Amino acid sequence: MSENEKRDLKEKNLNQNNAVSQKHLRHFLDIENLPKSLILDILDLAESFAGVSGQPVKKVPLLRGKTIINLFFEASTRTRTTFELAAKRLSADFLNINIDFSATKKGETLLDTLRNLEAMHCDMFIVRHPSSGAAEFISKNVSQNTSVINAGDGRHAHPTQAMLDIFTIRKYFPDFTKIKIAIVGDILHSRVARSLMHALRILEVPDVRVIGPKTLLPKGIEHMGVTSYVNMDEGIKDCNVVIMLRLQNERMDSSFIPDEHEYYNLYGFTPKRLGMIAKNGIVMHPGPVNRGVEISSEVADGDRSVILQQVSNGIAVRMAILSLSMQP
Amino acid sequence: MNDLIIKSGNLVNPGGEFSGVHDIYIKDGVIIGIDEDNKKLNSPIIIEAENCIVCPGLVDLSVRFREPGLEKEATVASESKAAVSSGVTTVCYMPDTQPVIDTPAQIKLVEEIFNNIGICKVKVLAALTKGLDGNKLSSMVELRESGAVALTNCLNPIRDSLVLRRAMEYAAGQDITIFYQPQNNYLANNGCAHEGKISNKLGLPGIPSEAESVAVAEAILLMKLTGVKLHLCRISCAESVELIKNAQLLNLPLTCDVAIHQLFFDENSITNFNSDFHVMPPFRTEEDLAALQKAISEETINSICSDHQPHNKDAKQAPFSDTQHGVSTIEILLPLLMELVDLKIIDINTAIAKVTINPANTLGIEAGVIKKGSAADLCIFRRKEWLFDDKQILSSGKNNPFIGKTFNTQVEKTICNGKIVYEKR
Numbered sequence: 001m002s003e004n005e006k007r008d009l010k011e012k013n014l015n016q017n018n019a020v021s022q023k024h025l026r027h028f029l030d031i032e033n034l035p036k037s038l039i040l041d042i043l044d045l046a047e048s049f050a051g052v053s054g055q056p057v058k059k060v061p062l063l064r065g066k067t068i069i070n071l072f073f074e075a076s077t078r079t080r081t082t083f084e085l086a087a088k089r090l091s092a093d094f095l096n097i098n099i100d101f102s103a104t105k106k107g108e109t110l111l112d113t114l115r116n117l118e119a120m121h122c123d124m125f126i127v128r129h130p131s132s133g134a135a136e137f138i139s140k141n142v143s144q145n146t147s148v149i150n151a152g153d154g155r156h157a158h159p160t161q162a163m164l165d166i167f168t169i170r171k172y173f174p175d176f177t178k179i180k181i182a183i184v185g186d187i188l189h190s191r192v193a194r195s196l197m198h199a200l201r202i203l204e205v206p207d208v209r210v211i212g213p214k215t216l217l218p219k220g221i222e223h224m225g226v227t228s229y230v231n232m233d234e235g236i237k238d239c240n241v242v243i244m245l246r247l248q249n250e251r252m253d254s255s256f257i258p259d260e261h262e263y264y265n266l267y268g269f270t271p272k273r274l275g276m277i278a279k280n281g282i283v284m285h286p287g288p289v290n291r292g293v294e295i296s297s298e299v300a301d302g303d304r305s306v307i308l309q310q311v312s313n314g315i316a317v318r319m320a321i322l323s324l325s326m327q328p
Numbered sequence: 329m330n331d332l333i334i335k336s337g338n339l340v341n342p343g344g345e346f347s348g349v350h351d352i353y354i355k356d357g358v359i360i361g362i363d364e365d366n367k368k369l370n371s372p373i374i375i376e377a378e379n380c381i382v383c384p385g386l387v388d389l390s391v392r393f394r395e396p397g398l399e400k401e402a403t404v405a406s407e408s409k410a411a412v413s414s415g416v417t418t419v420c421y422m423p424d425t426q427p428v429i430d431t432p433a434q435i436k437l438v439e440e441i442f443n444n445i446g447i448c449k450v451k452v453l454a455a456l457t458k459g460l461d462g463n464k465l466s467s468m469v470e471l472r473e474s475g476a477v478a479l480t481n482c483l484n485p486i487r488d489s490l491v492l493r494r495a496m497e498y499a500a501g502q503d504i505t506i507f508y509q510p511q512n513n514y515l516a517n518n519g520c521a522h523e524g525k526i527s528n529k530l531g532l533p534g535i536p537s538e539a540e541s542v543a544v545a546e547a548i549l550l551m552k553l554t555g556v557k558l559h560l561c562r563i564s565c566a567e568s569v570e571l572i573k574n575a576q577l578l579n580l581p582l583t584c585d586v587a588i589h590q591l592f593f594d595e596n597s598i599t600n601f602n603s604d605f606h607v608m609p610p611f612r613t614e615e616d617l618a619a620l621q622k623a624i625s626e627e628t629i630n631s632i633c634s635d636h637q638p639h640n641k642d643a644k645q646a647p648f649s650d651t652q653h654g655v656s657t658i659e660i661l662l663p664l665l666m667e668l669v670d671l672k673i674i675d676i677n678t679a680i681a682k683v684t685i686n687p688a689n690t691l692g693i694e695a696g697v698i699k700k701g702s703a704a705d706l707c708i709f710r711r712k713e714w715l716f717d718d719k720q721i722l723s724s725g726k727n728n729p730f731i732g733k734t735f736n737t738q739v740e741k742t743i744c745n746g747k748i749v750y751e752k753r
Contacts, residue, residue: 136647155532156531218523220524223525
């Protein structure tokens with residue numbers, strides 16, 4: 001294939017991606033290609049929605065008459081409910097589809113499930129799926145008036161989580177260009193980590209570190225603009241933000257790490273390690289938290305932890321994303 | 329059957345003594361002479377091949393036409409037409425059909441399907457282990473006597489190295505060639521993309537190059553131990569090439585092939601989760617691509633095949649990792665090969681050898697050469713620009729990443745056993 005053809009193919013690919021026009025999103029699939037200004041706009045809009053949750057009547061009529069479907073092919077509590085609350089606070093009609101009991105279990109293909117739901121005239125799908133690229137696949141197969149929001153696809157992306165994380169970080173550190181951030185744990189399998197790495201790169205955070213055992217750090221992760229550390233004490237030193245990732249139990253069964261005990265010793269966020277980060281540093285976790293595996297209860301419940309604020313912020317950030325992505 | 333004279337074609341015939349402009353005389357399906365009009369022909373059809381290249385019919389080392397068992401994907405009838413449109417006259421049939429080709433009856437069945445359709449020839453590769461289960465050896469000698477040209481386990485793993493050793497030992501004793509597709513399944517770990525910068529970014533489960541090269545190293549060491557004739561299939565990475573090259577320096581009877589699509593793309597092709605680029609082994613790095621291109625210009629990789637795998641639309645309509653791997657490219661095998669010539673990666677003689685005489689020699693069959701007395705399997709093609717668009721696809725599988733590409737090589741006629749089986753419309 002000649003250089004020209006390669007370039008044409010690349011351009012074609014790019015054009016198919018999250019077509020972003022000004023302050024309106026066609027879909028919200030990943031963060032990689034979002035302009036910095038748009039990310040900041042979303043954060044600002046989320047800021048204005050943050051007040052809604054505190055009002056006696058927690059609703060604004062922005063999406064009245066619109067139908068949103070939560071299409072979750074994988075278990076979730078936080079993400080599913082905060083999307084539901086966000087949609088309802090925007091006055092949309094909202095449906096949760098529980099895929100465990102529905103058609104794909106009976107052999108229906110993903111595409112058929114989608115077409116059937118679309119025939120019911122919904123305006124937006126919020127999708128979580130165990131396969132990387134699922135949200136993008138769905139977005140290519142919906143009609144022109146339907147938007148797709150990625151609520152997590154395989155190991156690929158979890159862009160709304162990354163947005164709420166940076167929203168939370170901005171509350172404490174308004175200038176992204178002056179902070180050090182570490183992401184700790186199972187980077188290999190983490191869609192949150194991938195989306196965060198893109199977001200932090202776009203926001204020009206000068207020092208982003210990923211920390212974990214070599215088995216859970218993808219080879220060549222430096223291509224994503226981060227520095228990798230196997231030693232946690234070195235990695236978190238003087239960091240302003242430390243984001244802990246959940247360690248799934250099955251990682252022990254498939255020889256990624258020996259056992260929980262050793263993992264906690266090497267990568268558990270203990271009060272002692274809290275003393276190593278910057279004095280104004282905060283601790284984050286996308287949840288659900290494995291107490292005593294990746295983080296001690298003292299740290300998770302301590303005054304430097306912003307884990308529950310992340311959850312609350314999730315509603316406002318998702319309101320912003322839903323309202324920007326809804327087709328007029 | 330009419331007798332034929334192919335006049336004034338420019339022969340590219342790396343396995344034979346004749347090359348350059350010659351006339352070919354064909355009677356009863358056999359080449360009876362080159363440039364010698366011995367007047368034996370009976371009102372022959374004259375094919376004017378001036379300004380055309382004439383080469384031996386192509387021998388494709390790996391195809392899946394899906395019959396029996398997966399006719400919803402493709403059939404021998406549909407795929408044979410696609411094959412001859414690219415000058416292919418002999419195809420090696422992979423045994424991973426449903427049921428698996430591991431008995432003489434299955435071989436006969438496939439041969440019969442091809443005979444009934446009568447467009448191109450088939451050589452069956454039978455299963456190396458029963459049901460391709462990777463555990464129990466198939467009845468190798470019985471399969472060979474029934475027509476199997478070699479044995480393979482396709483992409484199905486032989487996890488136990490002892491089984492692989494025994495299979496090689498037994499085959500060596502019977503002078504049977506093993507086609508082995510090297511992949512250590514533990515290291516491949518259900519991945520679907522090359523483990524590298526793109527799989528990292530997309531969050532796709534990765535397959536490291538070492539899943540292949542470790543298996544190549546193991547196969548070469550066991551080959552030395554057992555003395556088997558070994559052909560390694562679908563090589564994809566630089567380390568494998570290096571290992572194979574070194575083994576060949578020791579004069580081991582080792583050959584290998586590469587799939588044509590592996591000579592055009594690298595891992596960057598899957599950016600955006602385009603499932604048409606989901607292949608096995610996966611597209612690897614720019615460096616690997618360069619190493620493969622270099623290895624075909626030398627003798628290290630002696631054959632190029634289509635690795636033709638047609639799928640129906642549903643098979644590619646899902647998130648990337650949930651789609652079937654494989655591309656359907658047999659009908660552009662020759663145009664792609666000639667593109668490599670145009671890109672000066674390989675010269676035309678070497679290119680044609682990789683799809684004719686070399687694979688025929690690996691299989692130990694009479695094919696892939698234009699000479700007096702051999703079957704008249706020929707391809708006549710012209711250097712002419714044409715657009716490969718989706719309306720022209722003959723294969724049932726539209727899973728072809730080259731759709732929309734302009735080629736400079738167009739097949740005019742394909743002749744199999746002296747019969748014109750393809751003519752450009």
